[in-house]
Amino acid sequence: MGLKERLENQANAITSVAEHDIEQLEQLLDACEATLRAKNQIVVSALGKNVPICEKFAGTLNSFGLECRFMHTNSAIHGDLGILKPGDLLIIVSKSGSTEESLRLAKEAKRKPITTWAFSCRADSPLTKLTTRTTYVCLTHEGDLWNLTPINSSMVFLAAFNAIAIELASRLGCTKDTFLENHPGGAIGRKGKRIGKPK
DSSP: OOOOHHHHHHHHHHHHHHSSSHHHHHHHHHHHHHHTTTTTEEEEEGGGGGGGHHHHHHHHHHHTTOOOEEEEEEHTTTTTTGGGGGOOOOEEEEEOOOOHHHHHHHHHHHSSSSSSEEEEETTOOGGTTTSSEEEOOOOSOOOOSSSOSSSSHHHHHHHHHHHHHHHHHHTTTTTTTHHHHHOOOOOHHHHHHHHOOOO
C-alpha cells in the first residue's frame, strides 16, 4: 500500500460515516443547535490525540461567535468541572468509550443539570451507559499497520465536527462580518481587511 492508497483509506472512512452514520450525527447536530438557541454552551472533552480535534471544533465555533469550550478530560475532575453550567451540552469524545478518565468524567457530570453525550466508535461502550445520549461511528480499521494508531478515528471525528460546525453556523445565521471580527489576525484577517471592514 502506497501513499495514495493510505490517503484514499482515510477518505473512505469519512465516506462510510457519511453513508451509514449520518442519522446519529444529525441528532448530535440538533442537540448542539438546541443548546446554543437556549443560550447555553457546548463543552467538548477528550484525551490524547483527540484533544486537538476538540480544540479545533471549539475554536471554529468561537470564530462564528458561538459558545463552545474545550475541557480536558484529565483536568475536569481537578476543578474544571466548574466550566459546566445548567443546560449545557457536554460531549465526551473517546474512540473506545472505555478509558478510565472518560468514565470518571461521565459519572461526575451526571451530578450536574446538563446533557451528556458520548461520541465514540463503539455502540456498546461503557461510556454510553453513563451518558444521556450517544453517537457512535462505524470504524472497521484505523488504517495504520496494526489497527492501533488513532488515524481514521481522529480523521472521522475531525470531519464530523467540521461538518457540524459549518451546519450550525448556517442554521444559526452566523455572518461573515462576525467571523472577520473574531478573526482579525493572520492571512484570513488580512484577506478580510481587503474584503472590507465589518459593517
